[in-house]
Amino acid sequence: MRITLSIVSHQQGQLAQALLDQIAALRDAGLARVIVTRNVPEDWTPRFDQPGVALDVIDNAAPRGFAANHNAAFAHCDTELFWVVNPDIRPCGNPLQSLAAAFEADATLALASPVVLEPGGKRADFFRALPTPLDLFRRWGLSRRDAPPAEPCWMAGMAVALRADAFRRVGGFDEGYFLYCEDFDLCARLRLAGLTIAVVEPAAVVHDARRASHRSPRRLANHVFSLLRMWLTPVFWRYGRQLAQASAATRH
Secondary structure (H helix, E strand, O other): OOEEEEEEEOOOHHHHHHHHHHHHOOOOOOEEEEEEEEOOOOOOOOOOOOOOOEEEEEEOOOOOOHHHHHHHHHOOOOOOEEEEOOOOEEEEOOHHHHHHHHHHHOOOEEEEEEEEEOOOOOEOOOEEOOOOHHHHHHHHHHOOOOOOOOOOOEEOOOOOEEEHHHHHHOOOOOOOOOOOOHHHHHHHHHHHOOOEEEEEEEEEEEEOOOOHHHHOHHHHHHHHHHHHHHHOOHHHHHHHHHHHHHHHHHHO
């Protein structure tokens, strides 16, 4: 299956180019197109040194959010798969082969994530249960943390691969989220549409997480606003009911 890669740089050219160089060194990865979005002006000219792979560069007149940037990149996608990757991701081996194989094996698979590792090799907290206010209370260190669920309710969007037809079918990312929660919302809408999401092993990447919302008042405000918006949407409540019904059916 052919793959389009989408990377957005917010003055992260050095990080993004290192990632592009690593991916360009992969063989038999199935890449057909790379789309780099420079969200703000920066002194960096993207390059991708792999024969036969198209490189498109988008320069934004004004900064856009995660959802809007990747939706705009998707407009250039003419492949079966669309891979959304943050600049601070580093592939372990060739994750694209395993991801593509998973989509070929399961026609209902709409979104897949490689295993995400922290720089020290520990498995990161990249898939989670339904993000309720109680879950947020726990994650902010005010109570104990639960173990991750056996099956992901949703997956963080730092390195997710998407079946292009499914992504198009549900309308892409919801651009009402400027930053944060758009990954949960997409997973929920895909699942509500009768499609599946999955973690694919042995595909793996390393994520050098920056935890910007813990340091920046503006990012923290974006995070809180997105959570409040998410909890007020019909998508959140419909998906919560679907998960509860599935859990009850499993118990019986």
